[in-house]
Amino acid sequence: MKSLLFALILLVTNPAMAAERILGLTPHVCEILYAIGAVADVVGAGEHCDYPEAVRSLPRVANHRQVYVEASLRLKPTLAVGLRDNLPGMARLSADGVKLVSSNPLTVQAMFDDMQRLGRLTGHEDEAQLAVRALRSRVQALQAAQSTGHPRVYYEIWHDPLMAAGGGSLISSVLDELGLVNVFADVRLEGPRVSVESVLLAKPDIIMLSGESDIAARKAFWRKWFGDDTPRFVIADADLLHRPGPRLIEGMEKLQAALDAVHE
Structure with a gap:
């Protein structure tokens, strides 16, 4: 008692x-x-x-x-x-x-x-x-498995208006943790508006689409502009990667698996 x-x-x-x-x-x-x-x-x-x-x-x-x-x-x-x-x-x-x-x-x-x-x-x-x-x-396991290359990535947040993941975004941090280079990292905003010309000049190796747009339409759009030099496409899981919570790590693992697949 x-x-x-x-x-x-x-x-x-x-x-x-x-x-x-x-x-x-x-x-x-x-x-x-x-x-x-x-x-x-x-x-x-x-x-x-x-x-x-x-x-x-x-x-x-x-x-x-x-x-x-x-x-x-x-x-x-x-x-x-x-x-x-x-x-x-x-x-x-x-x-x-x-x-x-x-x-x-x-x-x-x-x-x-x-x-x-x-x-x-x-x-x-x-x-x-x-x-x-x-x-x-x-995260450390993902980093240990990284290749020595550092592909340049254009991560498209939205298509109309055209918006990229800037250097002040969670996505930019994710790319950095995975050994990737955000082509708009110098723009210290979360989601800056960009032009088609600025994306072309950035010469990305990979275009990441978040799955919140029509993927087929976005691929066709960029193929029209890049032609024979079209970067590889990787689809990101926005539900996981756009939320700064614990499932972000699952999103990073899925993203790395998608990257591995396009390199095969």
């Missing part, structure tokens, strides 16, 4: 021991919380959160434009994690005592750092460290 009473006293006097009630406002945040063992603490999710399966049935409390304040507060959250803490509605949550945390990692390393930071904030530090260690080992 005394031990139970002592445990209850500790729980009341040490909030860090109590489970948070978390709003995961973006897909990558929900995926991180799942990977570090905190998914059971998530009580509400953003509109586009679809992984893991457990988050699909959660109340929807935000989209990319705003937080649904009343729906959020009904869930009695203690912590809200989103891309930015100045999203409309976040100030209301803060005024009601909800802790606000932003997470927008733009490099693979920053994603690992955010996993560990969220692990500390949610009381899942050990699980976060184990998850990061396992993911790092997978």
Whole structure:
């Protein structure tokens, strides 16, 4: 009886021991919380959160434009994690005592750092460290298998207007980790608009298409411009590579497999 009473006293006097009630406002945040063992603490999710399966049935409390304040507060959250803490509605949550945390990692390393930071904030530090260690080992395995060449890559984010992965993007970090050269790395933006002429002048060895456009149409478009010098095409999994969460590493593995296939 005394031990139970002592445990209850500790729980009341040490909030860090109590489970948070978390709003995961973006897909990558929900995926991180799942990977570090905190998914059971998530009580509400953003509109586009679809992984893991457990988050699909959660109340929807935000989209990319705003937080649904009343729906959020009904869930009695203690912590809200989103891309930015100045999203409309976040100030209301803060005024009601909800802790606000932003997470927008733009490099693979920053994603690992955010996993560990969220692990500390949610009381899942050990699980976060184990998850990061396992993911790092997978990246290291990819790097150990890299060839000595460094192919030049044009990664097409979108076709109309024409947008590339710039040097300030998560994709540019992924390419760097895989030993590839982003032809627009010097443009320190996430998704700069580019011209056909600038792509031609960049002389990529590989054109990466994200699968969010009509692949056949995009291949035909670039073949028309490059002619006999058309680079090889590689299709990237946008669902994995455009989210800065743990499944990013799976996306990198699939991307490397696709690269290996075009080199055979």
